[in-house]
Amino acid sequence: MADENWNPKIIAIICNWCSYAGADLAGGARIQYPPDIRAIRVMCTGRIDPLFILKAFQDGADGVLVSGCHFGDCHYLEGNFKAAKRMFLLKSVLKNIGLDDKRLRMTFVSASEGAKWGSVMTDVVKTINELGPSPLKEFAK
Amino acid sequence: MAEVKNKEARIGVFLCHCGTNIAGTIDIEAVKEYAKTIPNVVVADNYAYMCSTPGQNKIADAIKEQNLTGVVVAACTPRLHEPTFRNATKAGGLNPFRFEMANIRDQNSWVHMHQPEEATSKAKDAVRIAVAKASLLEDLVPKSVPVEKTAMVVGGGVGGMQAALDLANAGIKTYLVEKNPTIGGRMSQLDKTFPTLDCSQCILTPKMVDVYRNENIELLTYTEVEAVEGYIGNFDVTLRKKARGVITPAEAEARGIVGGGCTGCGDCATVCPVIKPNPFELGMAPRKAIYIYHPQVSPLIYTVDFDACVKCGLCVESCGEKKAVDLDMKDELMTVKVGTVVLALGYDIFPIEKKFEWGYKNYDNVITSLEFERLICASGPTGGHLVRPSDGATPKRVAFVLCAGSRDNTGVGKPYCSRFCCMYSLKHAHQIIEKIPGVVPYIFYMDIRSFGKMYEEFYYRIQDEGAKFIRGRVANILEDPKTKNLHVNAEDTLLGRPVDMEVDLVVLAAAIQPAAETEKTRRLFGVSCSQDGWLLEAHPKLNPCGTTTAGVYLAGVCQGPKDIPDTVAQAEGAASAASIPIHRGEVELEPYFAQCMEDKCAGCGMCVPQCPYSALALVEKDGRTVMQVTEAKCKGCGTCGGFCPGGAIWMQHFATPQIIAQIDAFLLGGEQ
Numbered sequence: 001m002a003d004e005n006w007n008p009k010i011i012a013i014i015c016n017w018c019s020y021a022g023a024d025l026a027g028g029a030r031i032q033y034p035p036d037i038r039a040i041r042v043m044c045t046g047r048i049d050p051l052f053i054l055k056a057f058q059d060g061a062d063g064v065l066v067s068g069c070h071f072g073d074c075h076y077l078e079g080n081f082k083a084a085k086r087m088f089l090l091k092s093v094l095k096n097i098g099l100d101d102k103r104l105r106m107t108f109v110s111a112s113e114g115a116k117w118g119s120v121m122t123d124v125v126k127t128i129n130e131l132g133p134s135p136l137k138e139f140a141k
Numbered sequence: 142m143a144e145v146k147n148k149e150a151r152i153g154v155f156l157c158h159c160g161t162n163i164a165g166t167i168d169i170e171a172v173k174e175y176a177k178t179i180p181n182v183v184v185a186d187n188y189a190y191m192c193s194t195p196g197q198n199k200i201a202d203a204i205k206e207q208n209l210t211g212v213v214v215a216a217c218t219p220r221l222h223e224p225t226f227r228n229a230t231k232a233g234g235l236n237p238f239r240f241e242m243a244n245i246r247d248q249n250s251w252v253h254m255h256q257p258e259e260a261t262s263k264a265k266d267a268v269r270i271a272v273a274k275a276s277l278l279e280d281l282v283p284k285s286v287p288v289e290k291t292a293m294v295v296g297g298g299v300g301g302m303q304a305a306l307d308l309a310n311a312g313i314k315t316y317l318v319e320k321n322p323t324i325g326g327r328m329s330q331l332d333k334t335f336p337t338l339d340c341s342q343c344i345l346t347p348k349m350v351d352v353y354r355n356e357n358i359e360l361l362t363y364t365e366v367e368a369v370e371g372y373i374g375n376f377d378v379t380l381r382k383k384a385r386g387v388i389t390p391a392e393a394e395a396r397g398i399v400g401g402g403c404t405g406c407g408d409c410a411t412v413c414p415v416i417k418p419n420p421f422e423l424g425m426a427p428r429k430a431i432y433i434y435h436p437q438v439s440p441l442i443y444t445v446d447f448d449a450c451v452k453c454g455l456c457v458e459s460c461g462e463k464k465a466v467d468l469d470m471k472d473e474l475m476t477v478k479v480g481t482v483v484l485a486l487g488y489d490i491f492p493i494e495k496k497f498e499w500g501y502k503n504y505d506n507v508i509t510s511l512e513f514e515r516l517i518c519a520s521g522p523t524g525g526h527l528v529r530p531s532d533g534a535t536p537k538r539v540a541f542v543l544c545a546g547s548r549d550n551t552g553v554g555k556p557y558c559s560r561f562c563c564m565y566s567l568k569h570a571h572q573i574i575e576k577i578p579g580v581v582p583y584i585f586y587m588d589i590r591s592f593g594k595m596y597e598e599f600y601y602r603i604q605d606e607g608a609k610f611i612r613g614r615v616a617n618i619l620e621d622p623k624t625k626n627l628h629v630n631a632e633d634t635l636l637g638r639p640v641d642m643e644v645d646l647v648v649l650a651a652a653i654q655p656a657a658e659t660e661k662t663r664r665l666f667g668v669s670c671s672q673d674g675w676l677l678e679a680h681p682k683l684n685p686c687g688t689t690t691a692g693v694y695l696a697g698v699c700q701g702p703k704d705i706p707d708t709v710a711q712a713e714g715a716a717s718a719a720s721i722p723i724h725r726g727e728v729e730l731e732p733y734f735a736q737c738m739e740d741k742c743a744g745c746g747m748c749v750p751q752c753p754y755s756a757l758a759l760v761e762k763d764g765r766t767v768m769q770v771t772e773a774k775c776k777g778c779g780t781c782g783g784f785c786p787g788g789a790i791w792m793q794h795f796a797t798p799q800i801i802a803q804i805d806a807f808l809l810g811g812e813q
Contacts, residue, residue, distance in 0.1 A: 009807070009808060011804060011807060011808070013800075016220075017669070017689055018669070020218075020220065021220060021689075023247070023248050024218045024220055024244075024247040024248065026247075026248075026252055027218075027246065027247030027248055027249075027251035027252050028247065028251070030251055030252070030254065031252060032252055032253065032254060032255065033252055033253075035249075035252075035253040035256055035259040035260055035262075035263050038263065038266050038267065038270065038807050039244070039248060040270065040800065040803050040804070040807075041219070042779065042795055042800070043733060043777055043778055043779055043795060044778035044779055044780060046751075046778050046779060046780030046783055046784075047778065047779030047780065047782055047783045047792060047795055048783050049782070049783045049784075049788075049797065050783075051788075051797075052797075052800055052801065052804060055801055055804055055805075056804050056808060059804060059805060059808035059809050060808055060809075061804075061808055069669075072664060073664070073669060075667055075669075075689065075690070075778075076753055076776060076778035076780065077667070077753040078753050078780075079753070079778045079779075079780045082751065082780055082783075082784070083783070086783070086784075110669065110672075111669050111671075111677055111689070112669070112670070112671035112672045112677060113672065118252070140808065140809065
């Protein structure tokens with residue numbers, strides 16, 4: 001790990017209906033998890049243009065989490081399927097530009113899975129801490 | 142789609158303490174001072190409860206005084222108070238969609254309770270991100286759509302019947318869809334109800350008749366939901382009317398058979414040679430291949446079980462001139478348009494044989510409480526005489542095993558409390574004491590949960606009547622192969638010693654679980670479920686009848702275990718909620734529609750198949766091919782916007798520049 005003062009900057013783009021609700025539920029249950037992730041709410045993970053994620057990495061993000069509904073549970077029927085396909089493709093792009101594809105993760109957390117949201121948060125922070133700062137950080141401005 | 146003028150943005154930031162919920166962890170003063178340094182912020186304020194009237198007034202006043210173009214409230218979650226603060230924004234004279242919320246409670250102070258510094262820093266980031274978005278928000282106008290003046294209730298148990306009756310009596314044409322050949326549901330299988338000991342059928346069958354006779358209810362039994370399209374106010378529900386093999390008098394008239402159709406006389410069943418177990422009696426009594434569940438069914442129309450029918454034609458012959466039996470009938474699909482939907486899908490009994498240590502299905506004299514209901518019921522297979530299945534003898538020692546599969550963290554059973562088993566087991570104890578002289582009921586319990594009105598009093602009464610209570614979970618049940626008696630092994634946790642009780646009959650108060658069709662049906666309507674499969678309400682406290690799908694409401698056990706009074710109460714609540722949009726005549730849809738930016742659109746059409754609602758189409762406009770959105774079909778998911786290779790789709794309220802601004806604000810702005 002490079003810098004002792006380094007704290008990972010991780011952005012989570014999550015869907016309104018499942019993962020955002022699951023994150024709220026984790027709050028209601030007072031499940032404690034590391035405070036390194038900032039969430040942006042969209043209505044559906046299908047809304048997530050891969051360019052948003054590339055922009056986040058360009059801005060120096062150490063990790064990006066995309067979280068939506070379980071397959072078959074999407075509020076908009078199949079937005080999460082389409083998001084998952086895009087994330088799968090995007091991971092290979094990340095590898096090609098020299099980023100570890102573990103820096104991008106897609107999870108499926110339902111509105112009733114507060115505890116799972118807590119463990120996802122903990123696990124993502126652990127993964128990014130192990131990977132260290134993003135190599136793109138120095139180019140970010 | 143307005144051109145966004147970032148430079149002119151004037152944002153007000155309002156921080157909520159939520160008592161100590163937020164302020165107990167996050168340094169509100171520090172966040173407020175920080176907020177004042179964020180670009181575009183012209184005012185930052187805080188208050189103990191922003192959602193209260195004085196808090197909302199602060200927002201409205203600041204909008205007028207500071208001529209704000211956008212409002213940020215850092216408080217709980219938009220899923221709770223976004224509507225509240227949108228109203229406050231509107232009260233200040235600003236378009237309500239110029240409001241953005243920063244979640245600093247549910248996703249911050251509550252989950253980082255022991256890290257105040259990090260939580261404060263996260264709150265600063267959250268405010269900065271929200272300001273970035275608020276600076277780019279635009280005026281939006283919700284779209285009003287007319288509401289179809291009809292409703293649908295799925296499930297014809299006591300909850301569904303009550304909801305349908307309430308809707309119908311409020312003047313709304315209601316379709317009541319039931320998968321079984323009759324309405325009545327679980328309640329019609331019960332003998333008596335606790336704590337009043339009313340005969341279940343006696344209070345239920347009049348309601349069944351009311352439903353059948355109500356002019357505003359179209360009763361669709363033996364029918365299942367096949368597909369659902371549309372949105373609140375305009376659902377198109379496709380129903381599968383399963384081939385019943387028997388026609389009603391009305392259908393007969395339509396076919397030109399004068400005075401024909403099923404009258405429920407039963408001549409057909411008398412001659413039918415095929416015998417099958419009756420599922421209504423849990424397989425403990427026979428029925429024919431042409432059958433009714435029980436004499437009180439509604440509608441009183443026979444049904445052919447085509448899986449069992451050998452098509453001998455004896456029933457057709459015996460029906461004679463009525464010509465009610467049609468063995469060539471096929472399933473029919475029909476589509477109805479409804480404004481709102483109530484789901485009352487009910488429950489199934491947990492397959493308690495999975496808890497093999499209790500020997501259900503292995504030992505003859507271990508039965509479930511629903512089987513007990515049928516055996517003790519005067520109209521049941523034994524005419525109300527409780528007998529041991531092994532030898533038909535009357536049991537003198539009966540053990541009731543509570544929490545059978547409920548409150549079970551072994552992974553085999555269910556972790557939740559099924560809520561009504563304690564009370565019906567007390568009722569069962571009373572019933573055998575009443576019917577069998579000298580009988581002793583032994584109730585093995587963990588806790589007796591007698592939570593309702595007059596329930597605790599009923600518990601005392603059963604204690605006085607002589608039921609024996611043993612506090613301890615039953616470890617296993619063993620059968621004496623000669624006598625078929627059962628040895629119930631448990632620990633009496635009050636006396637601190639093991640118990641080995643020999644009894645004649647064991648009744649397992651089996652857990653309940655969502656009905657088998659729940660999963661399929663909820664997906665058709667886009668309703669979420671909780672971890673154990675019960676349907677998820679919109680808010681556990683403040684919106685227990687609603688769902689996250691606008692226009693779809695919940696009634697009864699499908700939302701979580703509850704007894705009959707609670708089911709009926711929730712059904713009335715759901716019916717009331719479902720009638721509101723219909724009586725208003727129109728609903729406002731959140732204006733998160735996709736818009737095509739025609740100057741950027743290349744007309745490639747790749748977005749069109751992305752839309753799950755067929756809201757997008759290519760059209761010719763000024764000699765070019767461009768995409769066009771049908772707003773009424775668009776639900777605002779943004780899947781097209783996330784895909785368009787040219788960035789030509791503007792997702793209102795979640796536009797690309799707005800989201801990029803949020804990302805930049807987090808990663809490039811603020812304290813690096």
